[in-house]
Amino acid sequence: MESPRTKPRQKDNDQHSILASAWKIVQDADYQAVTMDAVAMSANISKTDLYRKWPDRATLIMAAFAQYDSKAVKLHVPNGGHLERDFSKLFEQLIPEINELSRPKFAGLITERLQDVPLDHVLSIAPGKDFHSVLMSMLKRANKRHEIQLNQLSENVTNLPALLLINQIIQEKQVTKQDLDRLITEILLPVFTASKIKWI
Incomplete structure (x- = not known):
């Protein structure tokens, strides 16, 4: 038995x-x-x-x-005291994973995953804090610092960071910290901090 x-x-x-x-x-x-x-x-x-x-x-x-895969990232919530620094630290954590998944060997994996997994969970690979919960922790801190007004941000806006990173993978481009920092300064900060206007 x-x-x-x-x-x-x-x-x-x-x-x-x-x-x-x-x-x-x-x-x-x-x-x-x-x-x-x-x-x-x-x-x-x-x-x-x-x-x-x-x-x-x-x-x-x-x-x-x-x-x-040693490139699978266990995410930690950045706490640099400023939204730009936090975005930069979050994205920096993900560089090894993004570049690994961008290799031709994994072509098609992320696009297939998008069919069955919510956008904000596509980058949640290794066990631990998922991308969405880390992002929301960052945004709540930024809200307390009056950098953004969180209740003015739509789901389209809060999904934007994941979408930008997924786009890098789908394009099969190897990225650097400088590449991702440009996405932050040129796209994410203007979009997220536009909600500050509501404080005036």
Whole structure:
């Protein structure tokens, strides 16, 4: 008779085998070579069991990315005392991940992920604080400092930082801190601080 611990341990082994198999396909070829059939066969698991945990290949490969790629970022909330500095620190944290996902090897991954995941969660890869919660913590602090008026910002505005970063990935461009700082000064700050007008 199986002990109560057998099934959870088997689940962990299956999950490891699935993620390792999916990641190997990406490393040996690229994201486009990943199919759920190939992963199921390589991991010696049924497609039914595979789909139970991962409904599509983008979700599966993002889980493998978080597990195996050293460029997957665990986000921390910046607290530099000014919105521009906080945006700069947040974006700087994400540079390794953005540049990794911009490689041709991962072409198509982010666009497929966008079909099933809300925009503000696309960049939430490694376990920990998600991009949206980090951003909102930053914006609440900026609101207290009267740099912005948070209740005047629409969802379109609060989604803009994620959208700009996702655009860099989709364009398959390697970015520098200077590139991202320009996005902040030329686009994000003018848009976000426009809400200050409401304070007058």
